[in-house]
Amino acid sequence: MIDFLLGPVEMISGDPFGFLWIFVMGVVITLSCGLVGAFLVLRKNALLGDAISHAILPGIAVAFLITGSRGTWGMMVGALVAGLLTTLFIDLICRKTRIKEDSAIGIVFSFFFAVGVILVSLFAGNVDLDLDCVLYGEIDFLALAPLIEIGERETLPIPVAMASVVLVIVILTIGFLYKELLVTSFDPTFSGTIGISPTVAHYLLVVILSLTVVSAFESVGAILVVAMLILPGSTAYLFCDRLSRLLLSIVPISILSSGLGVYIAVLFDCSTGGAMVVAAFLLFLLAWVFNPGRGLIAQWRHKTKGIQSFPEFSDGMAE
Amino acid sequence: MTYRIVFSLFFGIILFTLPSEAARIGEVVDTNLWEQIVRFFSFRDRAVVMALIGSLLIGLNCGLLGCFMVVRRLSMIGDTIGHAVLPGVCLGYLFAGTRAPLPIFVGAILAGVTASYLLTAITSTTRIPKDAAMGIVLSSFFGLGIVLLTYIQRQPGGNKSGLDKFLFGQSAAVSMQDLYLMGAVTLFVLASLWFFHKEMLCFSFDSNYASTIGIPTGLVNVLQMTCLSFAIVVGIQAVGVVLVSAMLITPAATAYLVRERLPQMLRVSAILGMMAGAFGTFCSFLSTGLPTGPFIVVFATLIFIPTYLFAPRHGVLRKWWRNRSLQLRTARENTLKAIFHVFEKEGFVTEQVGLLELAQQRRQSEEEVMKSIKELEGSGFATVSGEQLVLTPSGYQRACEIVRNHRLWELYLVNNVDIAADHVHDNAEQIEHVLNHEMIHALEKELDFPETDPHGKPIPGWDDLKRGSSTDSLKPEGLGLASLYKRPFQGEDS
Numbered sequence: 001m002i003d004f005l006l007g008p009v010e011m012i013s014g015d016p017f018g019f020l021w022i023f024v025m026g027v028v029i030t031l032s033c034g035l036v037g038a039f040l041v042l043r044k045n046a047l048l049g050d051a052i053s054h055a056i057l058p059g060i061a062v063a064f065l066i067t068g069s070r071g072t073w074g075m076m077v078g079a080l081v082a083g084l085l086t087t088l089f090i091d092l093i094c095r096k097t098r099i100k101e102d103s104a105i106g107i108v109f110s111f112f113f114a115v116g117v118i119l120v121s122l123f124a125g126n127v128d129l130d131l132d133c134v135l136y137g138e139i140d141f142l143a144l145a146p147l148i149e150i151g152e153r154e155t156l157p158i159p160v161a162m163a164s165v166v167l168v169i170v171i172l173t174i175g176f177l178y179k180e181l182l183v184t185s186f187d188p189t190f191s192g193t194i195g196i197s198p199t200v201a202h203y204l205l206v207v208i209l210s211l212t213v214v215s216a217f218e219s220v221g222a223i224l225v226v227a228m229l230i231l232p233g234s235t236a237y238l239f240c241d242r243l244s245r246l247l248l249s250i251v252p253i254s255i256l257s258s259g260l261g262v263y264i265a266v267l268f269d270c271s272t273g274g275a276m277v278v279a280a281f282l283l284f285l286l287a288w289v290f291n292p293g294r295g296l297i298a299q300w301r302h303k304t305k306g307i308q309s310f311p312e313f314s315d316g317m318a319e
Numbered sequence: 320m321t322y323r324i325v326f327s328l329f330f331g332i333i334l335f336t337l338p339s340e341a342a343r344i345g346e347v348v349d350t351n352l353w354e355q356i357v358r359f360f361s362f363r364d365r366a367v368v369m370a371l372i373g374s375l376l377i378g379l380n381c382g383l384l385g386c387f388m389v390v391r392r393l394s395m396i397g398d399t400i401g402h403a404v405l406p407g408v409c410l411g412y413l414f415a416g417t418r419a420p421l422p423i424f425v426g427a428i429l430a431g432v433t434a435s436y437l438l439t440a441i442t443s444t445t446r447i448p449k450d451a452a453m454g455i456v457l458s459s460f461f462g463l464g465i466v467l468l469t470y471i472q473r474q475p476g477g478n479k480s481g482l483d484k485f486l487f488g489q490s491a492a493v494s495m496q497d498l499y500l501m502g503a504v505t506l507f508v509l510a511s512l513w514f515f516h517k518e519m520l521c522f523s524f525d526s527n528y529a530s531t532i533g534i535p536t537g538l539v540n541v542l543q544m545t546c547l548s549f550a551i552v553v554g555i556q557a558v559g560v561v562l563v564s565a566m567l568i569t570p571a572a573t574a575y576l577v578r579e580r581l582p583q584m585l586r587v588s589a590i591l592g593m594m595a596g597a598f599g600t601f602c603s604f605l606s607t608g609l610p611t612g613p614f615i616v617v618f619a620t621l622i623f624i625p626t627y628l629f630a631p632r633h634g635v636l637r638k639w640w641r642n643r644s645l646q647l648r649t650a651r652e653n654t655l656k657a658i659f660h661v662f663e664k665e666g667f668v669t670e671q672v673g674l675l676e677l678a679q680q681r682r683q684s685e686e687e688v689m690k691s692i693k694e695l696e697g698s699g700f701a702t703v704s705g706e707q708l709v710l711t712p713s714g715y716q717r718a719c720e721i722v723r724n725h726r727l728w729e730l731y732l733v734n735n736v737d738i739a740a741d742h743v744h745d746n747a748e749q750i751e752h753v754l755n756h757e758m759i760h761a762l763e764k765e766l767d768f769p770e771t772d773p774h775g776k777p778i779p780g781w782d783d784l785k786r787g788s789s790t791d792s793l794k795p796e797g798l799g800l801a802s803l804y805k806r807p808f809q810g811e812d813s
Binding site: 102 | 454467567615635
């Protein structure tokens with residue numbers, strides 16, 4: 001048993017560099033997804049994350065077909081266009097007809113995803129993109145990725161570099177527009193009265209969401225990105241009452257889930273992306289059950305002791 | 320009636336396929352497009368027929384159940400359960416060692432049930448919003464499924480498990496056993512809808528009301544969710560776990576745009592679902608390696624788009640057109656009203672209105688007034704000669720009606736709603752265009768056939784309206800209104 005559990009440690013220490021890059025990549029994408037996703041969770045827009053992560057597939061596929069390569073810029077533009085179109089179509093359907101937002105999301109994203117799958121399966125021979133990439137991502141093959149040189153001797157895999165650039169963009173956007181994002185997330189009506197347009201904030205969020213999703217897409221696939229978006233923010237939301245602390249606590253969560261994910265992947269010889277999601281889910285379960293203030297155990301103890309001063313769940317948060 | 324048709328269709332299908340043995344489309348080497356099309360439509364191959372029947376059954380199930388989800392605003396439940404069954408599928412495979420339908424079905428159902436309980440647990444014990452909870456369950460279960468799937472595929476022999484077909488669907492891989500399972504599920508769904516039709520309808524639209532009249536809402540919900548999980552689990556055969564939600568949502572949402580009553584909506588949605596299923600099967604048959612699910616979804620969306628634009632009542636273009644004609648009518652009526660006001664100012668001595676007077680009345684430039692007058696002339700309400708404008712009889716009648724509506728409504732607001740007389744104008748300004756004959760009659764009765772509005776101005780009576788409609792009313796002495804509105808309306812022949 002102990003041999004089985006220690007097996008991964010030996011394997012990882014046998015090739016520390018390969019696994020280090022996988023781990024770093026995991027941290028970077030979980031962090032950027034988690035930061036953006038935290039806002040989605042707070043704004044009750046989590047399913048928009050689900051929708052966009054599926055819907056960028058045709059954007060990426062068309063970009064592949066046009067440029068003929070996995071050019072970063074083409075992919076970014078394709079994903080951005082697809083993401084914005086998805087949001088626009090969802091708005092068009094649920095504002096102009098009596099169809100509600102949830103159905104509108106379902107219609108639009110599944111159509112986009114279906115078109116994407118058809119494009120990929122029709123032209124799978126022409127481009128270096130297949131359905132496995134959509135599902136599992138290629139974080140396992142990071143060692144094969146081309147490298148860029150930094151300074152004299154250091155090298156950096158290109159996907160890691162790209163994901164880091166996106167992370168910097170995400171951090172800068174949130175840093176500069178912190179107040180605006182905060183106020184539009186918690187009180188859209190009030191933010192309208194003080195001159196911060198909730199619609200503009202919404203579309204801005206969609207833009208950085210699309211960028212983040214496309215940077216994570218290659219590594220973990222279209223569907224597991226949803227977990228990266230929603231799980232860290234939700235886990236933090238279980239025990240944080242301030243937006244700043246919530247965002248900060250996503251850092252340790254993403255480091256833990258990536259590390260644990262790499263370990264699980266080696267242990268069971270399975271997809272690393274999937275393993276990272278499972279790890280993030282385990283963290284969520286831990287926080288849910290054992291959180292001292294509001295966890296399941298705390299709730300149960302409050303109930304059995306009959307204590308009346310059980311902390312209230314509030315929808316909003318103060319800053 | 321519909322149910323009878325559906326039932327007989329269903330049994331026909333079952334009898335038709337009963338004696339056949341399982342065959343795989345994949346065994347037949349495809350040649351060219353045209354031959355494939357001929358092969359499909361000649362229904363020679365058992366495999367083609369089976370794939371088609373499978374897709375039809377799935378389209379039927381999902382189309383029917385999707386209506387309830389769309390109406391209950393639970394559309395994304397389908398997506399959540401659809402993704403969440405993947406680990407169950409893998410565990411079922413691991414348990415049985417083959418891709419036999421029954422263990423996979425049981426595993427998938429267990430995973431789906433676990434997922435829905437987890438969803439309820441998260442939303443009821445934390446402050447995480449419902450949509451985020453759905454996202455958590457959906458993606459975590461899917462992640463677990465991917466871990467299991469890659470684990471299976473890296474085992475010896477696991478590569479041929481065919482489990483990846485569950486991701487995007489391959490209706491060509493439908494076996495006879497699958498078909499029996501689908502048939503059983505379809506029977507279950509149809510029977511539930513048949514026997515508990517009223518309960519489901521009432522519960523879906525107004526669950527509070529349903530519980531007050533004694534419907535066990537908890538049980539109905541469990542039944543609906545059970546049907547849904549069954550339909551999703553067999554549905555992933557054809558469309559795959561990712562796209563099964565589209566089978567639920569898109570046909571039902573399309574039906575929601577064209578039908579007002581749930582039974583009719585169910586009918587339309589079921590037909591659309593079956594059409595999409597048949598089309599998807601056909602497309603994926605045209606070439607090897609094409610997944611079925613995406614084509615089904617694309618076809619369903621291609622039906623949705625024109626419905627979204629052109630549906631008679633809820634279509635966007637139709638709505639736009641209705642709004643626009645209402646706007647045009649309102650503008651015309653406002654011009655007519657202004658003309659009436661000019662007449663009134665001058666004591667109804669002339670039948671002509673000068674352009675300048677009208678411009679002053681409406682506080683508009685002469686160009687603007689000219690434009691609206693052209694509109695009036697185009698609709699046959701007025702004739703223009705030079706700088707002067709004369710109302711036609713129908714124009715005069717309409718003008719009286721509008722002013723009458725306006726003043727009656729003002730009086731009603733002051734007398735019966737207790738709104739101050741100087742606050743009623745704006746509201747009347749809007750409602751005057753939409754009041755119809757019955758409402759005017761009712762208002763008159765309610766107000767006891769008034770003659771003046773709260774501002775002391777006369778309300779045009781029915782005689783003035785009748786006057787407008789006959790040509791001999793246009794006498795040289797003018798339209799002498801004052802003599803006529805003394806007598807209230809007393810019936811058509813008065």
